[in-house]
Amino acid sequence: MGKQLKVSLIGNPNTGKTSLFNLLTGLNQQVGNYPGITVEKKEGTCRLPGGGKAHILDLPGTYSLNASSADEQLVVESLLRKEQPDFPDLAVVVADVENLKRNLILFTQIKDLKIPAILVINMADQMERRGISLDVELLEKKLNTRVVLMSARKKTGIDELKKQIEDYQQLPVSPCLSVSELDATYFERLQKAFPEEDLYRLWLCVSQDVALKKIDESLLKANEYSERNTPEIKRLQQKETIARYLYINRFLNNAYQVDRTKATDWRSVLDRILTHRIGGYAIFFLIMLLMFQAIYNWSSIPMDFIDQSFAHLSEWTNNHLPEGPFTSLLAEGILPGIGGVVIFVPQIAFLFLFISLLEESGYMSRIVFLMDRLMRRFGLSGKSVVPLISGTACAIPAVMATRNIENWKERMITILVTPFITCSARLPVYLIIIALVIPDQTFVGFNLQGLTLMGLYVLGFGMAVLSAFVLDKIIKNKAHTTFVVEMPAYKVPMAKNVLYTVLEKTKSFVLVAGKIILAISIVLWFLASNGYSDDFYQAEEIVRAQPENTMLSEQEMQTAVASYQLQHSYIGIIGHAIEPVIRPLGYDWKIGIALVTSFAAREVFVGTLATIYSVGSEEEETIKERMSSDVNIRTGKKLFDFPTGISLLLFYAFALQCMSTLAIVKKETNSWKWPFIQLVLMSGFAYLVALGAYQVLT
Amino acid sequence: MWSLQHILVYLAVAAAVAYLVKKYFLKPKSKKERTCGMDDCGCH
Ligand SMILES: Nc1nc2c(ncn2[C@@H]2O[C@H](COP(=O)(O)OP(=O)(O)O)[C@@H](O)[C@H]2O)c(=O)[nH]1
Ligand SMILES: [Mg+2]
Numbered sequence: 001m002g003k004q005l006k007v008s009l010i011g012n013p014n015t016g017k018t019s020l021f022n023l024l025t026g027l028n029q030q031v032g033n034y035p036g037i038t039v040e041k042k043e044g045t046c047r048l049p050g051g052g053k054a055h056i057l058d059l060p061g062t063y064s065l066n067a068s069s070a071d072e073q074l075v076v077e078s079l080l081r082k083e084q085p086d087f088p089d090l091a092v093v094v095a096d097v098e099n100l101k102r103n104l105i106l107f108t109q110i111k112d113l114k115i116p117a118i119l120v121i122n123m124a125d126q127m128e129r130r131g132i133s134l135d136v137e138l139l140e141k142k143l144n145t146r147v148v149l150m151s152a153r154k155k156t157g158i159d160e161l162k163k164q165i166e167d168y169q170q171l172p173v174s175p176c177l178s179v180s181e182l183d184a185t186y187f188e189r190l191q192k193a194f195p196e197e198d199l200y201r202l203w204l205c206v207s208q209d210v211a212l213k214k215i216d217e218s219l220l221k222a223n224e225y226s227e228r229n230t231p232e233i234k235r236l237q238q239k240e241t242i243a244r245y246l247y248i249n250r251f252l253n254n255a256y257q258v259d260r261t262k263a264t265d266w267r268s269v270l271d272r273i274l275t276h277r278i279g280g281y282a283i284f285f286l287i288m289l290l291m292f293q294a295i296y297n298w299s300s301i302p303m304d305f306i307d308q309s310f311a312h313l314s315e316w317t318n319n320h321l322p323e324g325p326f327t328s329l330l331a332e333g334i335l336p337g338i339g340g341v342v343i344f345v346p347q348i349a350f351l352f353l354f355i356s357l358l359e360e361s362g363y364m365s366r367i368v369f370l371m372d373r374l375m376r377r378f379g380l381s382g383k384s385v386v387p388l389i390s391g392t393a394c395a396i397p398a399v400m401a402t403r404n405i406e407n408w409k410e411r412m413i414t415i416l417v418t419p420f421i422t423c424s425a426r427l428p429v430y431l432i433i434i435a436l437v438i439p440d441q442t443f444v445g446f447n448l449q450g451l452t453l454m455g456l457y458v459l460g461f462g463m464a465v466l467s468a469f470v471l472d473k474i475i476k477n478k479a480h481t482t483f484v485v486e487m488p489a490y491k492v493p494m495a496k497n498v499l500y501t502v503l504e505k506t507k508s509f510v511l512v513a514g515k516i517i518l519a520i521s522i523v524l525w526f527l528a529s530n531g532y533s534d535d536f537y538q539a540e541e542i543v544r545a546q547p548e549n550t551m552l553s554e555q556e557m558q559t560a561v562a563s564y565q566l567q568h569s570y571i572g573i574i575g576h577a578i579e580p581v582i583r584p585l586g587y588d589w590k591i592g593i594a595l596v597t598s599f600a601a602r603e604v605f606v607g608t609l610a611t612i613y614s615v616g617s618e619e620e621e622t623i624k625e626r627m628s629s630d631v632n633i634r635t636g637k638k639l640f641d642f643p644t645g646i647s648l649l650l651f652y653a654f655a656l657q658c659m660s661t662l663a664i665v666k667k668e669t670n671s672w673k674w675p676f677i678q679l680v681l682m683s684g685f686a687y688l689v690a691l692g693a694y695q696v697l698t
Numbered sequence: 699m700w701s702l703q704h705i706l707v708y709l710a711v712a713a714a715v716a717y718l719v720k721k722y723f724l725k726p727k728s729k730k731e732r733t734c735g736m737d738d739c740g741c742h
Contacts, residue, residue: 322703324703324704325703325704325707326702326703326704326706326707326710327703329706329707329710334710515717516718516721518714519713519714519715519717519718519721520714520718522710522711522713522714523711523714523715523718526707526711600718
């Protein structure tokens with residue numbers, strides 16, 4: 001295999017790097033609209049017109065090479081460390097035509113590192129509407145590089161870009177600015193200390209006070225250079241930025257003009273409405289309300305269909321395959337387990353359809369801005385909204401997204417409260433319980449079940465904010481930061497981006513959650529269909545011998561035997577062992593088992609109950625019907641009645657029922673202390689609230 | 699048929715247990731995170 005050309009896509013947030021990446025590589029990608037969504041590493045291969053291939057890397061958005069967050073640091077490191085694998089042969093700097101000046105700062109910095117760089121000016125489709133005119137040739141001359149004007153949305157300029165990538169060796173690598181002019185004596189001394197190093201690269205290494213310690217230290221060790229006067233470095237950094245602006249201004253006024261009279265100004269009007277301090281919240285609330293109603297109403301038909309189909313399939317398997325334990329495993333373990341996952345696909349797809357529409361249209365950034373006012377009061381920042389909203393998908397990427405928050409305390413608080421946000425794994429649990437205990441009626445025109453679901457989302461969000469408020473008082477303060485939010489233009493969402501998001505999220509839900517649930521349902525089925533005592537093996541004889549059972553019909557007898565057997569299986573024994581702890585919450589041993597297994601992942605709760613309720617039953621009945629007709633032996637009432645249902649909903653709203661969250665918090669905070677505190681507090685609180693609710697309601 | 703079904707069941711259960719153990723108990727050791735930028739990323 002020949003060496004592939006390594007290309008990094010670099011640019012400010014929201015300039016369309018990911019969209020361009022999708023176009024170049026055609027891989028499935030997550031595309032977001034608020035700053036910092038690009039956290040994970042995205043790589044792909046692009047075919048060049050001459051037959052060669054380029055390896056493309058989509059880097060997180062960054063404003064400059066003076067890193068202030070972990071995200072940006074990642075970019076800077078990838079450009080400074082020549083020895084590491086991500087070091088690019090070619091940097092494609094993606095700029096947005098509407099914010100060209102700010103974007104060029106980063107470009108000149110990269111050019112000064114003497115990395116071959118192409119300037120891509122994206123969103124050319126917006127130029128006419130904004131009254132922008134651009135002299136590409138002049139820019140090319142002044143910046144001494146190739147400039148490609150393109151639109152990822154209209155797919156123009158891509159071929160031109162590919163050609164330029166192919167010819168990257170012809171790019172001039174001369175720098176734009178010479179840092180030594182900023183302070184001749186300082187830079188002379190610096191260069192003398194490390195004669196072999198390139199001066200600008202050296203300066204970046206030295207000036208990244210927090211970010212690049214490792215490079216810095218190895219440099220310092222290699223040489224006795226130890227002078228580090230932080231205020232002086234800060235002053236020089238400012239000087240550098242000013243010098244860059246001056247440099248850019250010298251030609252940009254000629255090359256780039258905006259005719260304001262041509263620009264339509266509905267954007268600022270819309271901004272004023274959507275971020276209004278009362279109206280803004282009202283609109284946000286309304287949109288959320290409609291979204292949850294739609295999720296409920298639109299997905300009920302495909303869900304019922306999936307539920308029925310799996311019930312049919314189980315019955316068919318039982319009747320048509322040769323009788324034996326493997327057939328039972330298929331019909332009572334595997335199929336209900338898979339069905340329990342697949343049934344949530346419609347709702348999850350709709351949820352992410354809406355979320356990605358909000359992101360793509362540009363509205364999400366207004367939410368971030370709007371919420372910043374509110375968040376500040378609770379020790380969070382507007383940037384916390386990104387993790388909190390991502391938390392509706394899953395706490396794990398959300399906790400990772402906090403890397404974008406510079407302030408240690410704000411980041412810590414965000415990490416700690418994010419698991420309260422209703423994640424998609426809670427959704428299956430909520431949905432099944434709501435279906436069981438909340439009547440399917442309308443209340444002033446709104447579906448009661450949809451309202452309950454929305455209430456749970458509000459509850460999770462409220463709890464996150466409330467605990468942030470408490471933590472803000474407890475955790476010691478370090479420095480405070482200011483908040484800059486990116487306000488991208490309003491756009492009609494790109495269908496491709498929305499589609500990719502929905503497909504990717506749904507796929508990862510089915511694959512990740514699905515595998516775990518499948519494995520757990522196999523193990524559960526095994527534990528539920530095996531036991532060690534005589535009670536288990538002689539269940540039939542024992543039940544038949546009981547005098548009160550002689551009146552039962554054959555059908556009832558079978559059910560009685562199956563349930564006796566289940567109670568004395570391994571799983572029954574485990575469930576009974578924990579029952580005393582959870583009985584005050586209104587749960588029986590079956591729910592107890594589901595609580596234990598769902599610690600692996602919350603959605604396992606549903607799969608577990610599906611498996612338990614299927615073992616030993618051969619009638620064609622959906623799991624929901626079985627659950628709803630189950631009776632709590634102790635109280636003689638329906639097991640899933642209103643008090644138990646509410647208690648379960650509250651328990652799952654608050655408890656940290658997720659091993660993976662613990663693992664990621666450990667990784668991000670680098671200690672077991674925080675995940676441990678989080679687990680004890682959240683689950684303890686959940687227990688108390690569920691207990692209180694059950695006791696009050698019965 | 700009897701023994702084949704039993705063998706299949708035991709295979710399935712063994713695979714499931716192995717998967718869960720690998721996923722939740724062995725992960726901390728075998729995990730080689732490739733993300734850079736954090737303190738112990740192992741990519742210097
Ligand atoms: N009008 C217009 N919008 C674009 C274009 N390219 C991307 N966008 C939009 O810009 C937003 C940010 O794009 P994204 O690829 O996520 O940017 P990234 O943060 O740099 O990765 C999305 O809403 C895209 O739909 C373009 O060429 N024209
Ligand atoms: Mg991106």
